[in-house]
Amino acid sequence: MNIFLRELKANFKSLLIWSVIIALMIMMAVAKFSAFAGDPEMLKMLDSMPPALLDALSMSAFNLTTLSGFYGIMFIYFGLMSAIAAAMWGSDIISKEERDRTVEFSLVLPVSRSRVVTAKALAALVNCIAFVLITWAVTLVAVRSYQPDQAFYDFLALEMQAMLALELIFLAIGLLLGCAMKQYKRSGSTAIAIILTTYFMSIISGMQEGLDFLKYFTPFKYFDAGELLRTGKMDGAYLILSAAIIVVCVAAAYWMYNKRDLYI
Known part of the structure; x- marks a missing residue:
């Protein structure tokens, strides 16, 4: 319990910084939406863009003049940011003990x-949940002047669930890297590299039908905002695949951390 509380306190500043960043991004996005709201003429700017690019970015699935459509476009950026935050929390919360030379203190505890x-992973999980709730709350405050309908609130709730699922996947991956990598300094950068690679894979998979198989290797495609808006639910097969990734990564993290030599 003491380790859990210590980690919550130690990571509060990081949570605060990420929360400020996402809040600013939301406010900027909502301010930008004012140029599109209820103005079909603004959609003509999309006509000059290649159809393949529109499909890759899921822009063809949304009506940017509606709040739900505009927020659907923004979800990929919110998801990317939450994935980076979660992966960094997962990897850093383990590797920082070796980085800061405090691992010896942890080892002498009974x-x-x-x-x-477990204590560290739970602290990182609390950060992830708090980050989603903060994103949700800031959005509700930012869009209230547009008087959203119930359909928007339902879609936003679904987006936040998808955002949490993305966080859990990359939190598990980050935790695995932090526990497994002997070169602890590289765990964070490796986590970022994995995120960016899977993000670009999600874009590429939408540009050509021949590369559609890549969607199974990128969590960003598991929770495609266009599909969420169209179906009103998350795909069960992708949820199972996500759960499998999380379980395997967490189990491997425990196994490797118990086996490896720690840098004191």
Whole structure:
């Protein structure tokens, strides 16, 4: 319990910084939406863009003059930011003990390595949940002047669930990297590289039908905002695949952390 509370306190500043960034992004997005709101003429600017690019960015699935449509476009950026934050929390919360030379203190505590990982992972999970709730709350405040309908609130709730699912996937990946990599300094950069690679894979998979198979390798396609808006639910097969990734990564993280030599 002490480890859990210590990690919450230690990571509060990081949560605050990420929350400020996402809040500013939301306010900028809502301010930009004022130029599109209820103005079909603004849609003509999309006609000059290649259809393949529109499909890759899921822009063809949305009506930018509606709040739901505009927010659907913005979701990929919110998802990308939340994925980076979660992966950094997951990798750093483990590797920082070796980085800061405090791992010896953790090892002399009357707790197992598994309990240390559990406490730290739970603290990172709380950060992820808090980040989603903050994003949700800021959005509700930012868009209230546009008097959203119930359909928007339902879509926003679904987006926030998808955002949390993305966070859990990359939190698990970050946790695995932090526990497994002997070169602890590289765990964070490796996590970012994985995120950016999967993000670009999601774009490429939407540009050519021959590359459609790539969607199974990128979590950003598991929770495509266009599909969420069209179907009103998350795909069950992708949820199972997401759960499998999380379970495998977390299990591997525990196993590797218990086996590896720690840098003191």
